[in-house]
Amino acid sequence: MDVNHVERETMTELPSYLAAAWGKQERPSRGPKPALSLDRIVAAGVALADAEGLAAVSMSRVAAEVGAKPMSLYRYVDSKDDLLVLMIDHAGGPAPEIDAPDWRAGLTEWSWAYLDQLRAHPWIMRVPIHRPPSTPKQLRWLESGLRVLKEFTSDHKMGTMLLLSGYVRSYAMLTADIQEANADPDEMMVDYGNMLRALVDAAEFPELAKVIAAGAFDHNPDEEPDADFVFGLERILDGVARIAG
Amino acid sequence: MDVNHVERETMTELPSYLAAAWGKQERPSRGPKPALSLDRIVAAGVALADAEGLAAVSMSRVAAEVGAKPMSLYRYVDSKDDLLVLMIDHAGGPAPEIDAPDWRAGLTEWSWAYLDQLRAHPWIMRVPIHRPPSTPKQLRWLESGLRVLKEFTSDHKMGTMLLLSGYVRSYAMLTADIQEANADPDEMMVDYGNMLRALVDAAEFPELAKVIAAGAFDHNPDEEPDADFVFGLERILDGVARIAG
DNA sequence: ATCTACTGCGTATAACTTACGCAGTAGCGC
DNA sequence: GCGCTACTGCGTAAGTTATACGCAGTAGAT
Numbered sequence A, B: 001m002d003v004n005h006v007e008r009e010t011m012t013e014l015p016s017y018l019a020a021a022w023g024k025q026e027r028p029s030r031g032p033k034p035a036l037s038l039d040r041i042v043a044a045g046v047a048l049a050d051a052e053g054l055a056a057v058s059m060s061r062v063a064a065e066v067g068a069k070p071m072s073l074y075r076y077v078d079s080k081d082d083l084l085v086l087m088i089d090h091a092g093g094p095a096p097e098i099d100a101p102d103w104r105a106g107l108t109e110w111s112w113a114y115l116d117q118l119r120a121h122p123w124i125m126r127v128p129i130h131r132p133p134s135t136p137k138q139l140r141w142l143e144s145g146l147r148v149l150k151e152f153t154s155d156h157k158m159g160t161m162l163l164l165s166g167y168v169r170s171y172a173m174l175t176a177d178i179q180e181a182n183a184d185p186d187e188m189m190v191d192y193g194n195m196l197r198a199l200v201d202a203a204e205f206p207e208l209a210k211v212i213a214a215g216a217f218d219h220n221p222d223e224e225p226d227a228d229f230v231f232g233l234e235r236i237l238d239g240v241a242r243i244a245g
Numbered sequence C: 001a002t003c004t005a006c007t008g009c010g011t012a013t014a015a016c017t018t019a020c021g022c023a024g025t026a027g028c029g030c
Numbered sequence D: 001g002c003g004c005t006a007c008t009g010c011g012t013a014a015g016t017t018a019t020a021c022g023c024a025g026t027a028g029a030t
Helices: A005-011 A016-021 A038-052 A059-065 A070-075 A080-091 A103-120 A122-126 A136-147 A154-183 A192-199 A206-213 A227-241 B005-011 B016-021 B038-052 B059-065 B070-075 B080-091 B103-120 B122-126 B136-147 B154-183 B192-199 B206-213 B227-241
Strands: none
Touching (some): A016 A080, A038 A059, A038 A080, A059 A080, A136 A154, A154 A192, A154 B227, B038 B059, B080 B136, B103 B122, B103 B136, B103 B154, B122 B154, B136 B154
């Protein structure tokens, strides 16, 4: 039987991509020295996705980028899915060191940092496969958030971080969707607000029509960007404040 | 030039998938009667995704399901991406008719309905391409939410729905991720909590280790399911209450 | 010196989406 | 009734894709 290191790790009952991400790979002693390294492969994937989008990340392209042939990558990675998971972890910057006077300021800082992070690597939001957070950088971000919630109970800490990270992620996705639709020259969605005006009939959508008429969907250059983000964030923080101390 | 109805609709400056979703397709008068209909195709795609997952949805499979050959579908749909967008719209059930005494009860009802909806069609959360909400059912759900927020300003209405829908979506995704990882027999993630215990070192992750030790990640069968969902939801509603009336 | 676990990767398979163009059809104008 | 023309279904084929299998070469262990 051909037992390569990937299968060996599986036997330790930890998914191989996690063993890799946590650096729990025992370097094999026999055999030729690897010409590649998992880090180089994953880094090449991230660079490719940053530069040309997720669609450009194929096994052949990544292999070419590190000067190897496609099949060689499978000595380092079980599947493309695993590579994508590792890329997500790798792309995550270092968790923010938050130095804020209170939990409210701390969570605000954390949220903006997370939003920036997602926007720096928009393809992360397009990866169709996901796993519950269990890679090192993901957990370091979580730790960094929990750290500012010292005075809360464990359940409240986790619930709050779940709420906050979910909100940031979904806000980032929505704005990325809008931006992408606007950028696409095929689509006439150059103006999301006006497109809705064309589609939404006031008889069938009375409330929505009112909101559209009020300009809530129009891009207002005077307004601070991400004003909607701030609104939601403040609502969350107000809600959390009610259970604080 | 071969001008089929898809391209004709593009010329009206509306993306063809939106024209289709909003039923703004002028039926062509000439030519043979279509053997298929867009509705049948999209419905077949939804049924396939419900039964066998998103991966089973290929143009050939969908075509076979409606008794046609693959290339015939392209007379009704520009691309597979468009088909997926239409499937998302089609899968959405009717927007909830909310009959609640106040906005707080109304939004609670809306949130649970939305969560149920996503869980009834988990593949929706795996579709890699997304567009800003502009299909009929998506907007009807939005309208139904806005309707219970009568006493708020337009900006506050939209901001609240943005916050709420984002939270529900991300919570649904997280629980789907966990469930999928648990179901996968390859992965030893049969117990997310214990897996974290194995990975997380208390020296590097002091706060996270405490939370894990407190059992926040363990599945507790006594506890009501989705207790975390309720926690986040209540925080949001508390936060919204601060700007009400 | 031999064994053995390992590496890179050539070959091949079985998917996949979709461009192109052809043959047949049905309503319209005359 | 007779084309004309816009349309439909779809056969063919091209171009990608992930990845299973197995072989030849390598280098530490014994």
